Amino acid sequence: MASGAGLSAAQEAPSAAELDWRWKSQLPESVRNSLPVFCEGGYLPSGTGDGGLIASGDAAASDGEAVPLHASGLTARYEIDKELYLQGDVRLSQGSFQVTGPEARYNQSIGLVSIQGPLVSRGEGFVLTGERAKYSVESGRFDINTATFLLHGPEMRGRAGSLSRFDDSLVEIRDGMLTTCGPQQNDWAIVASDIKLDQAEGFGTAKHVRLEVLDVPVFYWPYASFPIDDRRKTGFLYPQFGSSSAGSGAFIAVPYYLNLAPHYDATLTPQYIHGRGLFNELEGRYLSTLGQTTLQLGYIDNDSTYKDENPGENGQRWALDASTRAALGSGWNGYGDFSSVSDEDYLGDLNRSLDINQATHLQRKGGVRYQGPNQYFDVYINDYQTVSDRIAQADRPYAQLPEVIYAGTAEAGWFEAGLESQYTWFYRDNETLTGLDRANGQRFRARPELALPMRALWGFSRPSVSLDYTRYELDDYSAGDGAFDRTVPVVEWDNGLYFDRQSSLFDVPYNQTLEPRLYYAWADAEEDQNYIPSFDTDVQTFRFEQLFQPDRFVGGDRVGDANQLTVALTSRFNDLLTGAERARVSIGQVQYFDDREVTLFGEGGGTRSRSPLAGEVVLNPLQNLQIRSSGLWDPDTxxxxxxxxxxxxxxxxxxxxxxxxxxxxxxxxxxxxxxxxxxxxxxxxxxxxxxxxxxxxxxxxxxxxxxxxxxxxxxxxxxxxxxxxxxxxxxxxxxxxxxxxxxxxxxxxxxxxxxxxxxxxxxxxxxxxx
Structure with missing residues (x-):
């Protein structure tokens, strides 16, 4: 009869999770503020629950001697060297092991403590409750029947037919259930015959696993391994599934993660796609002392839908994407990117996880770069795969084999000397091309500059003179001798003033600036440069930023003629309490004194005497609100x-x-x-x-x-x-x-x-x- 009463009391006792769970209003402010709005409550911090003891100390003394067992109760009966019987508010502790309950027996001859529940045991980040338990004083093993548990770190709770706690980090559960849902909220749970939670390693394993949703089984695994913290662990990840009308159809994928070593890992994702078959993706990551390298592969051996849509194709399709970054030290860095696909439809049909965007050209680029206080150096080779066969050969980009860039500045008394230079060997298949499109070869460009920078709190002025020199050595050049050069003198004068005043708006003090700017550019470029191929050149889209640039072309095959003056005005409003820029308004226009004769095969010239008004407005009235607008307005039309x-x-x-x-x-x-x-x-x-x-x-x-x-x-x-x-x-x-x-x-x-x-x-x- 007494045993039956004890069972009833254990069943009615609160679970481990219920001991520490509180409604949001009852939690400490630090915990309450960290909870998302959709959480109704949470757990008290570890060690602050009701009726428990805060774990402290080690399981064994530092000198290797056994740690004594401390016990107390309202009543006690002791048989010397045989048994200690405690009853009423029993408290036992040995090192980090601590437990409370109504009744306990300590058999000294075998070093075993039997505790009658309902009992509560606490450790660092751990709470256990149960009906009955046994504790080995020598080994520290703690076995509980009809147990519940709570892991504070991952906020994981559960129940068990029986539970064995070997130390503060290792727990084995039989006939158990675990979930991260709050008490009495079994929206989902993992139910298994055997569960092992290893907090030291950061993962759990389970046998004969069922995933239950609202107590209804929805999935079964014979064996599962899962993380219980942020550390990586080899094992199956959660299945992925979805559907698309773009040719992929419904799919299901089962990723498998391989934690091969602390510095490299891999993820294999086999997936079945309806109408296509078995498709596999592999991602490998390697982290060295220099940097990280990532390799991604996708492969399908027999894509039935692709074969039906493309008669004559064998259905084998693949993709590759690789990238590497290396910090070599002393300002040097290495880098590399390589992407390739088997066909132009791969990205739309199959790609879901590779870091390749839907694109017409896939880049292959690798090199080394140096960034110093006053110098920049970059050397690389660069090529592309043109994905679409519909793109004409003449419209495909050139490879740079290689490209070398150097830029540097140096102080020379009052003056500042600078150099921008670039050497490139351009190449593409020209077998089917004619005219200038056939040209391949070398281009060297250098732009030395001498400037006189003058700066003060109220403004600045920077006159400069530069020489834009370009040399070509071309093969398959149809317009004459492939060796020629071009020299363009360039003069710039950039000037700005700074005015400010302080005021307030809605009791918020602010600083307003008024920044007028004048920029003059003159370039004496030859009018007809269309005998030069276009390797990497295009006309810049006119924006506010272009108001202060001497050249309207990007790339090195055209240097625009210029005789122009830019007038611009910027005003800023800065919050004096926070320092934040709350508003910026800018407007400007270019006045052309000569027609622009240089074109890129007919594009980029002009005869109008002034540009459209270019403006931009950026408003940050609140920390979390930004309004940005820019545009061009033609005052003539x-x-x-x-x-x-x-x-x-x-x-x-x-x-x-x-x-x-x-x-x-x-x-x-x-x-x-x-x-x-x-x-x-x-x-x-x-x-x-x-x-x-x-x-x-x-x-x-x-x-x-x-x-x-x-x-x-x-x-x-x-x-x-x-x-x-x-x-x-x-x-x-x-x-x-x-x-x-x-x-x-x-x-x-x-x-x-x-x-x-x-x-x-x-x-x-x-x-x-x-």
Missing amino acids: GETEEGRSQLVFHSQDYRYLASVGHTYSKDNLEQSDIAAVLPATDRVSLIGRWVYDSTLDRTVGSLAGIEYNNCCWSVQLVHQNYLTDDQELDSRILFQVQLKGLGGSGGASTSISNAIYGFDERERRRFGTP
Whole structure:
């Protein structure tokens, strides 16, 4: 009868998690402030729970001697050298082992303590409760029947038919359940016949594992290994699944992580794609004392859908992406990037995890770079894979085999001397090309400069003279001798004044500046340079920043003629309390004194006497709100030629995200972009983005979804439309489940992060401390 009463009392006693769990209002302020809004409560810090003892000391004395057992109770009966019987508020401790309960017997002959529950045992970051327990004084092993447990670090709780605690870090559970959900909230749980939690190694293992959702089994593993902290561990990661109408169909992937050594690891992701077959991706990472190298591979041996769409192809498809970075010391760095795919449709059909963007050209580049206080040196080789066969050979980029860049400055009394130089060997396959497009060869460019910088608190003036020299040694050159040079003298004079005043707005003191600027540029370039091939040159898009540049071309094959004066004005408003720049307004215009005769095969010239007005406005009225707008307005026609505007907002905790954008280019493009993440409740958020092209009068991209969070799991479900290379609007469904402390499946958050500003930071904070 007494035994039955004891069982009833144990069952009614609070679990280990319930001992330390509190509603949010009952938690210490430091813990309460760290909880996400969707958590109703949390755990007290380790060692502050009710009725427990704070663990201290070691299991053994520092000199190797046995640590004595300390015991107390309201009543005691002792048989010398045989048995100690304690009853009523029993407390036992030996080193870091501590337990409380109503009754205990200590058998001295075998060194075994039997404790009758309900009992509570506490250690560093650990709480155990149970019905009955046995403790070995010599080995420190602690066995509990009908147990519950709480790990404070990962906030992982559970129950067990029986539990063995070998030390502060190692626990074995039989017929157990564990979850990171709060007490009485079994939204999900892992149930297994045998569970081993090793806090020293940072992982757990389990046999005959069931994943249960609301007590309903949904998945089974014969064996599983899972992390219980942030350390890496070899084992299966959570399955990924999804669907797309862009040719991939439904897929399921089961990643396997290999923690091969502290400095290198790998992830193998086999996945089955409906209609295509078995597709494998492999990522390897290697970290040396110099830097990190990453290698990513994708391979499918027999893509049935691709073979049906491309008769004659064998269905083998692959992709490779490799990158390396090395800090060599003393300002030297090495780098390398290499990407390649088997066919032009691979990126759209198969790529989900490789760091290769949808692109027409994939870069292969490697070199070494030096960055010093007054010098810069870079030497590399660079080539491309043109992914699309539809791109004409004449439109494909040149390889640089190699390119060498050197730049440096030096003080010479009142003067400043500088040099920018570049040597490049350009090459591409020219077998099918004619005219200037056939040309390959070497180009050397040097731009020495002598300037007289003058600076004061109220302004600056910097007159300078430079000589832009270019030398060509070309092969397969059709316009004459392939060896020729070009020399262009350039004069610049940059001037600025600085005025400021202090005032206040809404009781906030601020400093306003007024910064007028005059910039003159003159370049005596020959008018006709179209006998020179275009290896890497293009016309710069006119922006506010270009007001203060002498050349309207980017690249080395054209040097623009110039005789022009820029007049500009900038005003800033700085918060004197925080130092933050709350607003910046700039406007400027170029006055041309001569026509621009130099062109890039007809582009880049001009006869107008003044440029459009170029302006930009940046407003930061709040720490989490930025409004940015820039544009070009033609005073001669009264028309806006170009405009870009964007508003970006996020709340302090990143629960609210919003951005509104508009892009306009006369006779070319007009797009509007709206994106937001808005909480509907503390746990439910709405996710959306819409991109509309007014020129095409159609939607060119959209994303709509919903996110649910509580304190132990979250789910994201989104529908995405996106424009493909063939101008078709494809769609896909993305789904992601995140189980707190155990990772997640699916890939929705990555796509949302790419679409909505601030969402990646929001993901980081969802289960962490802001």
